[in-house]
Amino acid sequence: MSETLRTPAPSTPPDRLEPPAAARRYRFLTDRRLAWLFISPALALLIFLSIWPLVRLIWLSFTDYSVTRDVPATFLGLDNYIDVITSPIVQKRALTTLIFVVGAVGLQTFLGFAIAFLISRRQRGRGALTTMFLIPMMLSPVVVGLFWKFMLDVQFGVVNSFLDSLGLGRAEWLTQQRLALFSLIVVDTWQWTPFIMLIALAGLTAVPKYLYEAAEIDRASEWFKFRRITLPLVWPLVLIAVMFRAIEAFRLFDLVYILTGGGPGGTTETLSYNVYKVAFFGFDTGRAAAYGILMVIVVIVASQLYLRYLHRLQTR
Amino acid sequence: MATHIQPIDLADAGIAGETAAPPPVRRRRRLGSGIEVVLLTVFAVVMLFPVIWMLETALKETRDIYAVPAKVFSFSPTLEHLKDVFSSGSPVFSGFKNSVIVSGASTLIATVLGVPAAYAYSRFKIPFKKDQLFFILSTRFMPPVVVVIPIFLMFRDLDLLGTLQGLILVYAAFNLPFTIWMMKGFIDEVPAEYEEAAMLDGYSRLEAFWRVTMPLLVPGIVATAVFALIFSWNEFVYAIFLITDPANRTAPPAIAGLIGGTTIDWGLVAASAMVFAIPVLVFAYLVRRHLVAGVTLGAVRR
Numbered sequence: 001m002s003e004t005l006r007t008p009a010p011s012t013p014p015d016r017l018e019p020p021a022a023a024r025r026y027r028f029l030t031d032r033r034l035a036w037l038f039i040s041p042a043l044a045l046l047i048f049l050s051i052w053p054l055v056r057l058i059w060l061s062f063t064d065y066s067v068t069r070d071v072p073a074t075f076l077g078l079d080n081y082i083d084v085i086t087s088p089i090v091q092k093r094a095l096t097t098l099i100f101v102v103g104a105v106g107l108q109t110f111l112g113f114a115i116a117f118l119i120s121r122r123q124r125g126r127g128a129l130t131t132m133f134l135i136p137m138m139l140s141p142v143v144v145g146l147f148w149k150f151m152l153d154v155q156f157g158v159v160n161s162f163l164d165s166l167g168l169g170r171a172e173w174l175t176q177q178r179l180a181l182f183s184l185i186v187v188d189t190w191q192w193t194p195f196i197m198l199i200a201l202a203g204l205t206a207v208p209k210y211l212y213e214a215a216e217i218d219r220a221s222e223w224f225k226f227r228r229i230t231l232p233l234v235w236p237l238v239l240i241a242v243m244f245r246a247i248e249a250f251r252l253f254d255l256v257y258i259l260t261g262g263g264p265g266g267t268t269e270t271l272s273y274n275v276y277k278v279a280f281f282g283f284d285t286g287r288a289a290a291y292g293i294l295m296v297i298v299v300i301v302a303s304q305l306y307l308r309y310l311h312r313l314q315t316r
Numbered sequence: 317m318a319t320h321i322q323p324i325d326l327a328d329a330g331i332a333g334e335t336a337a338p339p340p341v342r343r344r345r346r347l348g349s350g351i352e353v354v355l356l357t358v359f360a361v362v363m364l365f366p367v368i369w370m371l372e373t374a375l376k377e378t379r380d381i382y383a384v385p386a387k388v389f390s391f392s393p394t395l396e397h398l399k400d401v402f403s404s405g406s407p408v409f410s411g412f413k414n415s416v417i418v419s420g421a422s423t424l425i426a427t428v429l430g431v432p433a434a435y436a437y438s439r440f441k442i443p444f445k446k447d448q449l450f451f452i453l454s455t456r457f458m459p460p461v462v463v464v465i466p467i468f469l470m471f472r473d474l475d476l477l478g479t480l481q482g483l484i485l486v487y488a489a490f491n492l493p494f495t496i497w498m499m500k501g502f503i504d505e506v507p508a509e510y511e512e513a514a515m516l517d518g519y520s521r522l523e524a525f526w527r528v529t530m531p532l533l534v535p536g537i538v539a540t541a542v543f544a545l546i547f548s549w550n551e552f553v554y555a556i557f558l559i560t561d562p563a564n565r566t567a568p569p570a571i572a573g574l575i576g577g578t579t580i581d582w583g584l585v586a587a588s589a590m591v592f593a594i595p596v597l598v599f600a601y602l603v604r605r606h607l608v609a610g611v612t613l614g615a616v617r618r
């Protein structure tokens with residue numbers, strides 16, 4: 001007993017604690033300096049190519065600057081913004097964009113979730129199936145646009161060829177009003193359904209098995225299991241995926257550029273494409289800047305509201 | 317006693333021997349499973365058909381490409397179009413070269429700048445950390461067509477317009493937020509105790525990071541870099557606005573340029589698109605385990 005209670009013999013401390021050799025080498029790098037050293041290069045690049053352009057964009061939006069004229073720009077105040085908001089063309093383009101976003105993201109969510117659900121119920125080959133379904137998403141929008149422009153061609157496109165042999169007649173997929181926007185939605189859905197599918201699948205495979213087993217014991221119907229277990233657990237994740245997709249769809253440009261060029265009669269002209277025309281054909285840089293900033297504001301406000309809604313949904 | 321030797325199906329049906337047919341729930345489920353398989357097959361065909369069609373078009377002779385009705389199975393394959401893609405005079409070939417340079421260099425810059433920054437955000441106390449991180453991410457959500465206007469003006473002043481260097485910088489800045497967010501996730505997963513143990517052994521923070529944490533991060537860095545590579549390889553909007561000289565164009569605008577004329581050589585377009593897409597598909601397959609995090613900028617992790 002006395003052995004264990006005895007305090008250890010006091011060792012004489014050295015006069016000064018010597019840090020080991022390695023620590024001394026980089027002693028000047030305190031945590032704070034290291035953090036600064038690590039972050040500043042990245043921030044510098046972002047300031048140079050994200051923040052500074054943004055500041056310049058905001059400044060431009062208050063002026064009548066144009067790329068082609070060499071005269072100094074005059075300050076206009078909020079004129080550009082008022083012009084953009086009250087312009088009937090912009091309102092039309094906003095409606096087109098809204099139809100596109102709702103149609104495409106809605107379809108993608110439904111199909112993506114359905115495919116993910118079907119895949120998650122397979123016992124074998126899940127990995128191979130997933131990989132196969134993901135191909136469209138990894139392709140460049142240019143490649144996808146060209147694929148479909150070729151397939152939807154009026155004369156020798158394979159879609160019309162199939163329809164023809166079924167006796168349904170041909171359609172002008174990309175040059176007929178109304179139909180062109182629909183084709184755009186279809187192509188976007190083809191490319192991005194895998195995105196929703198991938199995230200829904202991640203959610204579906206994460207649902208704990210024992211919940212289903214417990215429901216099985218209670219002889220719960222398939223529908224009950226889906227409605228009460230699967231959906232509540234996976235839906236929040238799917239909603240996040242929907243937000244990502246909606247933001248991307250809202251700024252759609254490349255597919256329009258390749259498939260329709262905004263035609264026919266401007267019926268497929270999205271907001272992004274309209275900004276491009278104002279900036280690079282109208283040479284009205286100041287106005288395009290205001291236009292773009294309004295778009296950014298819409299995205300920020302909408303996503304904030306959406307996130308708040310999502311948060312409420314999850315805490316409930 | 318007799319119940320023990322009955323087949324399982326019958327024993328399952330309640331009182332043994334009373335029901336000859338399998339219970340109705342079972343049959344419905346088998347039917348449902350059949351419908352599921354059919355549905356899945358239909359989806360798979362629809363999703364894959366365009367890709368297969370493009371592959372076929374790339375391998376068809378020109379007159380078969382424009383055949384009406386379309387030839388799905390009966391055509392004689394040729395490598396003519398693929399040869400055209402790689403011929404030295406084709407605009408697409410130089411596009412591929414430029415694309416390799418631009419995406420490689422921009423990914424390198426984004427990784428070298430992004431990994432240390434992600435480490436600092438993960439490990440150190442930094443004022444307004446959350447706001448900084450959110451701001452970094454938000455730069456990715458601006459419409460490219462809008463962002464390109466001030467960058468266009470800036471590059472014109474700096475003589476970077478139309479150069480590969482300019483595009484490399486833009487892509488690096490475009491991939492940096494992604495790299496930081498994705499890597500922060502990977503670094504958060506490595507316990508800080510490893511480094512602290514090394515620091516107790518006498519290493520400085522920098523060396524602990526380099527010798528202890530870094531080796532554990534290599535798979536994550538590779539996955540992140542592959543995603544950055546795919547993003548810049550596929551990027552189109554900045555490429556068409558910032559580069560107008562055909563000699564400096566990357567592959568996506570070069571391929572899109574093929575459909576600009578009055579007659580379109582769809583065989584060449586298809587072959588170029590296929591050659592362009594194959595590296596992406598290979599890379600995507602390599603990082604398939606990280607796809608969820610990758611496509612959501614690291615916001616959703618499994």
